[in-house]
Amino acid sequence: SQQGEEDPQALSIQEGENATMNCSYKTSINNLQWYRQNSGRGLVHLILIRSNEREKHSGRLRVTLDTSKKSSSLLITASRAADTASYFCATPVWRDSSYKLIFGSGTRLLVRP
Amino acid sequence: KAGVTQTPRYLIKTRGQQVTLSCSPISGHRSVSWYQQTPGQGLQFLFEYFSETQRNKGNFPGRFSGRQFSNSRSEMNVSTLELGDSALYLCASRNTGRGANVLTFGAGSRLTVL
Numbered sequence: 001s002q003q004g005e006e007d008p009q010a011l012s013i014q015e016g017e018n019a020t021m022n023c024s025y026k027t028s029i030n031n032l033q034w035y036r037q038n039s040g041r042g043l044v045h046l047i048l049i050r051s052n053e054r055e056k057h058s059g060r061l062r063v064t065l066d067t068s069k070k071s072s073s074l075l076i077t078a079s080r081a082a083d084t085a086s087y088f089c090a091t092p093v094w095r096d097s098s099y100k101l102i103f104g105s106g107t108r109l110l111v112r113p
Numbered sequence: 114k115a116g117v118t119q120t121p122r123y124l125i126k127t128r129g130q131q132v133t134l135s136c137s138p139i140s141g142h143r144s145v146s147w148y149q150q151t152p153g154q155g156l157q158f159l160f161e162y163f164s165e166t167q168r169n170k171g172n173f174p175g176r177f178s179g180r181q182f183s184n185s186r187s188e189m190n191v192s193t194l195e196l197g198d199s200a201l202y203l204c205a206s207r208n209t210g211r212g213a214n215v216l217t218f219g220a221g222s223r224l225t226v227l
Contacts, residue, residue: 031214041115042218043156069165086188088156092214098169099207100146103156 006089006104011032014112021107023089030092032065033101035087041076046074046087079091080109117219119204124219131192134222137217138185138206145187147214148180150201160201162187163209191224199226 005025025032031050036045049056049065049072052081056063062075076083086108090101118137126132126173129207147159158171177179179189191198205216206207 028142033215035218040201040223042119042220043205043216045215045217048214058218095169097163098161099144099213100158100161102158102170103148105155 006087006107008107009105010108010110012100012110012112013079015081018081018099019079019083019109019111021074021087022031023074023104025091025102025104026070026091026093027074029067032063032076033062033090034061034072035088035090035094035103036089037106039085043088054086076109079109081111081113084111085109098110114198117206117217117227119202119219119222121122121222122220123223123225125227126194127227128194130194131190132194132224133188133190134202134204134224136187136189136206136219138187138204139208139217142206142217144207144209145181145185145213146205147189148203149173149220150203150221151199153199156203159189164192180212194226196226199224220221 033048035044037043038055047058047063049063060077065072086106089104093100120135144163148156150156150200156218160170161168165181176192181187184221205218205222
């Protein structure tokens with residue numbers, strides 16, 4: 001089952017605008033990760049934010065984490081057509097020595113030239 | 114450094130058949146996990162392998178199985194295929210040392226069951 005929900009499910013913006021997508025999760029976490037998926041292909045890791053961090057930046061990406069609300073947001077600034085993709089948040093689950101990610105439902109971003 | 118390689122990229126099978134998918138992880142990564150992605154269920158964890166041992170399995174029937182070889186390469190098998198098995202199957206490898214939290218995914222194997 002999925003850890004949480006992302007909203008919006010789909011987002012269409014003009015090139016140069018900012019894109020914000022939100023993620024909610026259900027359980028306590030050690031960190032939260034964001035991944036990007038270009039149409040029908042594999043996922044690419046974008047950024048990881050630890051539970052003791054509130055904000056993190058990487059290039060045009062800004063991620064915030066609010067553990068009290070169990071939510072995170074991903075902001076992409078000055079978007080480009082190449083940012084068109086689906087974006088997923090993911091939370092890790094450790095059990096004994098096994099590791100897996102629980103993914104959100106994803107946000108489909110379309111950046112119009 | 115080569116990425117995660119999955120083969121085949123696309124395949125079409127009919128109901129009742131079986132399929133084997135292959136994954137070669139990044140060199141030095143000993144953990145390999147598999148995920149199924151469908152429009153209805155999203156991304157779901159299938160299993161994780163480490164040192165040729167299955168560490169964890171998701172909520173999938175016994176028709177889904179896998180294994181890992183001594184060189185860390187992994188295969189997953191789905192027997193008695195059903196229409197609902199049509200999906201993108203993603204393999205991911207993980208460095209269990211530094212950066213142990215991040216998964217590196219392959220491009221996926223898209224399975225269509227007719």
